[in-house]
Amino acid sequence: DTDRERSTDEAVRVILEGMQWLGLDADEGPYYQTHRYDRYRQVLAQMLERGEAYRCYCTKAELEAMREQQLARKEKPRYDGRCRERTEPQPGIEPVIRFKNPLSGPVIVDDQVHGRVVFDNAELDDLIIARSDGNPTYNFCVVVDDMDMGVTHVIRGDDHLNNTPRQMNMLLSLGATPPVYAHVPMILGADGAKLSKRHGAVSVLQYQQEGYLPDALLNYLVRLGWSHGDQEVFSREEMIAAFDIKDVNKAASAFNPEKLLWLNQQHLMRAPVSVLAPALRAHLAALGVLVTDDRLLEGVVNAQRERARTLQDMAQNSLFFFRDFEAFDDKAARKHLTAEAVPLLAALVEGFSALPEWNAGAIHEVINAVALRQGLALGKVAQPLRVAVTGGAVSPPIDITVALLGLEKVRARIKRALGYSSATVANGQT
């Protein structure tokens, strides 16, 4: 949080809650770099004293001119170290502090993903480690933190690979042993361009809101740049057991929302009711439905788990279980709630009402018997019934749906459907 501008309470909260939702917990921390400024200043003073860092009095205009010239000469823009020998303060200028990077020689990064990467010190410049207001910068803070906190492994996106030699130089200068580095490939947007808000670079919490399971998101992400045979679906435990940083690829990968959706469904099919039920309850609540019947909630989870790709879908498609639908789906009603359906629905109500035991098996037999008696295919009876009790043409298996709904609601809804049928008959719309 060394950047006062961007490090808002909200930004911090989103990170912490996102990690918590994913179940990615930490043994210590979190640590805030703003709380450690005294320590950074102490190291800064020490480096200044030892000549490992120096004050730079260059103005922004001067720096800008330098940059322009270098660009014009087709060179990599970088600070030329002109203040290295300048010892006298410049009046009216608050200096920044720069690290005195070695002028030559190689810096070798033995990266766990990329292998050996060699940089030339001549390519590196003296980076600013403290701003003119005295505040330390990120690249310096992390170095001090890595040293102080005994960090052994740094695993981060490979956009940081270029920072590594500078950080190693500072660590070496401070007499610390650099940690092991592993730079994992970046994730690009679905269009192959850098990930942006447009295509997926949203807060982790947004995936929660959209009805993804944390394990599914983790599963999707872990398979980017990594694999374990032909296995696609991993439980959290399986990921942990199979993963090895050494098996990670070097190439960036594109974010594919379709596959995430598929994986989420796979996890929805496998997850225990104990995790799905509360999650579905929350998504129903977001749609304005407060669930009071836990048995029903669990039944719905099991009935819907393989036909929803997100919990949001599941909630949306399950509304009719918890409250009466406002109107029949037009197309479905016109097709199935016909005059021919009236006697069928009447027979079903009769059959259901006479049932000594209320369960899917018994309900199935009633539907079957009605179809048989009328000489109709099962679908000819099932569809009108489905539209009658759910309002639409899509639902879990009709016997299970009816069983979950209960006799009372089923009777009321069929009665309502009979009203619809006779109304259309009266209007000559059949």
Place this chain on the structure above:
RNA sequence: GUCCCCGUCGUCCAGCGGUUAGGACACCGCCCUUUCACGGCGGUAACACGGGUUCGAAUCCCGUCGGGGACGCCA
């Protein structure tokens, strides 16, 4: 522009000198089926290009091209 990284189906991965180049998502058929799904079977689809090395290259080397990243008193 300079430096660094990367390059197998549209996408995610397998492949580690000899394979009909394999799996998954998506897409297209067919099957299962009371709807929708799930599931099953089959199909379309790739080694960026050019040089080497080798009896033999997707696999090794070089170059080209392409993509990404870094180059900030941001992190």
